[in-house]
Amino acid sequence: MMFKRLLLLLLFSFSLALSAQEDLFARGYFSDGQFEKALISYKKLHSKNKKNSNYFFKIVEIEKLLERYTDAETRLLEALQEKEDPELLVELGHNYQLQKDSINAKKYYTQAIATLDDNPNNAYRVGRAFETHSLLDQAIITYNKAMALKSSVNYNMQLARIYGEQGEVEKMFSSYIDFVQDNTSYLNTIKRNVSEFISEDTNNKNNVYLRKILLKKTQESQDLMWNEMLSWLFIQQKDYNKAFIQEKAIYKRKLTSLRRMIELALIVENQKQYEDAIKIFNFIIENTQEIGTKLSAHLKVLEIKTKIAHPENYAEIDLIYNTIFDTYGKTPQTLDLQISYAHFLAFYLDDQDKAISLLKNTLKYNLYKSELAKAKLELGDILVLQEKFNQALIYYTQIERNLKNSTLAQDARFRIAKASYYKGDFKWAESQLKILKSSTSQLTANDALDLKLLISDNRAEDSLQVALTKYAKADLLAFQNKNDAAILVLDSILKDHKTEVIIPQALLKQALLFDKRQDYLSAKANYLRIINDFKDSILLDNALYNLAELSVTHLTDSENAQKLYEELLFNHPDSIYAVDARKKFRALRGDTLN
Template sequence: GKTSKSNILRSIDDFVSEEPENQNNILLKKVLLERAQKNPDILWNELLSWLFEKQNQYGSAFRQEKAIFKRMNGSSTSRLENLGQSALENEEYEIAKDIYSYIIENTSDKIVQLDAELNLIDIELVGATDSTLDVIQKKYEELVDIYGYRSQTLQLQVAYANFLTFKKNDPAPAEKLLKNSLELPMSDRGTAYLKLALGDILVFNKKFNEALIYFSQIQQKLKNDVLGQNARFKVAQTSFYKGDFDWALTQLKVLRSSTSQLIANDAMQLSLLISDNSLEDSTQTALKKYARADFLAYQNKNDEAINALGDILENHKGEKIEDEALLKQAQLYEKLKKYDDAQLNYQKIITFYGNGILADDAYYALGELYRTVFNDPIKAKEQYEKIIYNYQDSYYFPEARKNFRILRGDSIN
């Protein structure tokens, strides 16, 4: 039963690692394969799948999940969906594509099919060019024709509205679409989900005050829910873009104890950015410039944002905002595939602001660059090592440790 499986997982989780070469991992895999051959119980497939996923071997996990799916006569795709999501989050796009395509072919559940189709589009959007964007827009239109605008297809409406706004720079039809969607019958969480997306689009279109109304409504309605906390963060962020720094700080103070680690981390970063740069400069000149650059980046006007940050680096040398501007500019350089410029910025943060709060961000980003772009595992390992030994409480610590172990020579897949 389920209890025995969860007990087994709890017991073995302490003894295996993400490294396939680990002796315990090898032993467990051997035992599970033997058991699966002797006694065709689905439990052995589930445990093998769990082990392969833990080791980032998504192809092997997918094979086990297909076997489980067939043994259960295709009664549920939820395990396959979870594996697809995990592969997507780990940027294993090819195998994620295979998983979602398999789901589409093997389910008759329309909503499951739609979710898989949307995930396939997300994969296509990674590194999409202008010509592929036109093809993707046609795909969205086809999905709208098939699935329609209904209470059950909110995820399609939000995905399409976000695509029109953030990829095609066309917020007006997106705003209209979501305002129409709000007329559909739905739960409080469904309404919140739509209003969050609508607020984002209004912000993109500089309709800050209208966006703040929607975000505040969600915040009041779902106070202790992660959607409510997300809305509060968006109130702070929008106020920041407007230059209303005091109100942004008020919201961020509440969020620093958020149950979501990501929201708490983002809230802390933004609140320190505002408070640090208000003490030093009562006119908040540099902070206003940074907020403008940050907003340009939000609108995907990356070249303009890079220039605006360049102005800060030129005219506010030695001020506290400098490391923030270097980091933001580096992230935008990466988006534009200007990796050498990004690398230089991260190095500057480490050299001049090695004791500052962004040093771990710079080490981690540099590690990722060396690992994924420059293909220099030795230098990548050095960056991750800095985080492992000097920044144990860093948000990046778990990923840095995982990547360090992989680079230490443990084979994957």
């Protein structure tokens, strides 16, 4: 008995293996365009497994491709006599349409759609069959009829996809919105789909369509999802003030979490829309009850104000810091604000002694090693500012030893290398940078690689390292916020070392400093010199991207920016700027799709 069972099992397994192999052959023949062989294989498969409708429909498809319309018609009519299947009706109609028999084609399409009267659930299969043959108008009728007959079904996702294929963007948006109204878990999916049809241009007709639909929804419904969608749309358009208005409306209705508002503020800050960012962070300060959130928002406001301030504004910023300390004290809770204030004192008010005293006091707190490390990093930076490199190295080394393999430790090692580079110890700096090339922090790894290449390229070319020593001095002056002095040192490199490898680097560094002091034409001249005279430089993509950005933001020359982005994409597809350049190029070109 056991032997018989085993024999049956083996025979069954063998049969399955043969069937799977035949199926593989059939698909291979079909994909290679060998339709006669595919037809024979699928007929064999179908004869062995009548219940597998896929084989049946594949036979019909091949017969149509071979223009054996009579064979297909006979096969479909026989199948319809066995069972009333609406997909068969669509296939039969399509078979007539291929023969240019529109009357019979329409007859069977109508019959297929009519099956919904008795069973609206047929809509998915019928609609899909129409879509398979690109009969989109019939598919639309099918899905709409099903929803009219049965309110619990929702085919708006299918309709949206079809409208998108037809270029009916407004109808597509309406269908997506109607779908997500009943299926809120799909909100992010809908956003992704919609984002392919809108741009950063607020006047783009697709943006206008979507905005109109969403505004109507906010008027008809109290559901905050529509405000969230509007906020999302405004963010895509970089219309952050309008996004802020929507987020305020959401918060005032919910009165729970400021998480969305914080996310918006960080996005706006990252996009360098500083005035709008300050407004949003101030709203957070005024409305949060959490001290930690309030202090973090204060810190953001002060950092942004410092970034955009002129020297005449420094006294006001100093007053704000001290007002906060009067309110909350100088305690471990305000550590990040104290570190920020120390940086402001040292780098902007030129009061390094007060900054160092403040930071040394924070080291007395009972803090985690990572918190202490942040204070020590700033201490080291201020000592570098004073050119007390050896003292700075003590603090950086402590961090590296106490927090081995952490991001902070890697940051400290990079600063050790940078301090050594500033004081002219290029060999030691290069040895540290070699280790950091594989840093887990991508930013640190990139910075380390850039500095290593600068040092190694120039050490190889100039054994006395005269130009490199000058460049390191200019780099230090820039770190010390002595930008005018740094520009003069870079000028001397450009005059005295005309043929050396450091020239493109000096031009790029100087251009960035010109940009800082808003001398945009001088910055442009430097970028153009790199582009025109140093076509083999590894900094060419930097120059192209930076000049494109400058052209858009300060020189009102979008046409030139578009050409520069295009050149970067065409000649430097592996550049770290390629992704951003592609997006910005397409936006300037006026593409509908992102």
